[in-house]
Amino acid sequence: MNILVTGANGQLGQTFKDLQSQYKNHKFTFAGRKALDITKAQDVMAYFEQNQFDCVLNCAAYTAVDQAEDEPDQAYLINKTGVEHLVKACESFNVRLIHFSTDYVFNGQKNQPYSETDAVNPQCLYGASKLAGETLILNSKLSSLIIRTSWLYSEYGHNFMNSMKKLGQDRDSLRIVYDQIGTPTYARDLAKATMTCIEKHNIWVGQQEIYHFSNEGVASWYDFALAIFEKDNISCQVQPILSKDYPTKAKRPPYSVLDKSKFKVDFGIDIPHWLKSLKSFEL
Numbered sequence: 580m581n582i583l584v585t586g587a588n589g590q591l592g593q594t595f596k597d598l599q600s601q602y603k604n605h606k607f608t609f610a611g612r613k614a615l616d617i618t619k620a621q622d623v624m625a626y627f628e629q630n631q632f633d634c635v636l637n638c639a640a641y642t643a644v645d646q647a648e649d650e651p652d653q654a655y656l657i658n659k660t661g662v663e664h665l666v667k668a669c670e671s672f673n674v675r676l677i678h679f680s681t682d683y684v685f686n687g688q689k690n691q692p693y694s695e696t697d698a699v700n701p702q703c704l705y706g707a708s709k710l711a712g713e714t715l716i717l718n719s720k721l722s723s724l725i726i727r728t729s730w731l732y733s734e735y736g737h738n739f740m741n742s743m744k745k746l747g748q749d750r751d752s753l754r755i756v757y758d759q760i761g762t763p764t765y766a767r768d769l770a771k772a773t774m775t776c777i778e779k780h781n782i783w784v785g786q787q788e789i790y791h792f793s794n795e796g797v798a799s800w801y802d803f804a805l806a807i808f809e810k811d812n813i814s815c816q817v818q819p820i821l822s823k824d825y826p827t828k829a830k831r832p833p834y835s836v837l838d839k840s841k842f843k844v845d846f847g848i849d850i851p852h853w854l855k856s857l858k859s860f861e862l
């Protein structure tokens with residue numbers, strides 16, 4: 580298959596780059612924002628006219644959760660309008676779309692893992708803008724998958740693991756919230772699972788499907804920080820605190836564990852526990 584990866588310089592995009600040599604039966608094109616700005620309708624259409632693709636992996640997104648509260652136009656421009664341009668181009672050229680979304684579409688008031696059919700109700704602007712992108716795809720006739728994931732980390736870019744490593748080396752102690760519960764997801768596990776979706780495309784072609792994917796297990800940010808420090812022998816002390824004692828601009832869901840049953844059954848994969856993936860992670 581000819582696969583276009585948009586937002587190729589983000590952490591998920593770069594992870595697909597790392598994996599491409601394991602999927603030699605596919606041809607990948609990696610387009611960062613400079614090569615393909617998804618907010619420019621004409622550029623997107625021209626890019627699809629000039630190149631032939633079978634599938635798009637949309638890794639382009641506005642992901643600055645707190646900053647989005649101050650930049651709603653920019654967040655919607657990328658997470659909604661940009662997606663709209665991709666949908667139109669995919670429809671025009673009969674290209675399948677795999678799009679990534681977030682656990683932040685939920686309000687986090689449940690205490691059981693969220694399934695794909697649970698009601699959405701984002702509590703922050705980032706979540707709302709991602710939901711707007713999802714809605715556009717679901718209202719299209721495109722063969723498409725929306726893969727919602729959570730707490731993504733990798734060696735690349737800004738993510739909780741990289742921030743903790745840096746802060747943990749610079750400071751003697753840190754206060755980390757323990758009343759937000761979710762699941763860390765290693766970007767490589769998500770990328771590999773996505774490649775399984777591509778290889779088993781017969782399952783979803785002709786449909787618009789939502790799937791949840793994260794690593795197995797649950798954690799608070801406090802647990803995640805402790806595990807990062809233990810793995811890297813960082814001696815920083817970690818103090819558990821409540822979210823109310825660490826105010827942020829954007830409201831996060833207190834509970835956003837994703838139920839991955841549908842993904843596991845449909846695509847027949849085993850998902851590693853988050854701790855196992857973190858421990859296996861080597862730079």
Ligand SMILES: NC(=O)c1ccc[n+]([C@@H]2O[C@H](COP(=O)([O-])OP(=O)(O)OC[C@H]3O[C@@H](n4cnc5c(N)ncnc54)[C@H](OP(=O)(O)O)[C@@H]3O)[C@@H](O)[C@H]2O)c1
Pocket residue numbers: 585586587588589590591592611612615616617618637638639640641642657661679680681682709727728729730731732736737738
């Ligand atoms: N990170 C998480 O914890 C998390 C959790 C749940 C879901 N997700 C979802 O997972 C997906 C991948 O996230 P990620 O962590 O890989 O994000 P990321 O590291 O922030 O990467 C996003 C990429 O999109 C690019 N981009 C922004 N605007 C663009 C535009 N107009 N045209 C083309 N590219 C553009 C960015 O380019 P610049 O570098 O130039 O800005 C960046 O390289 C996103 O859909 C995100 O919503 C992420």
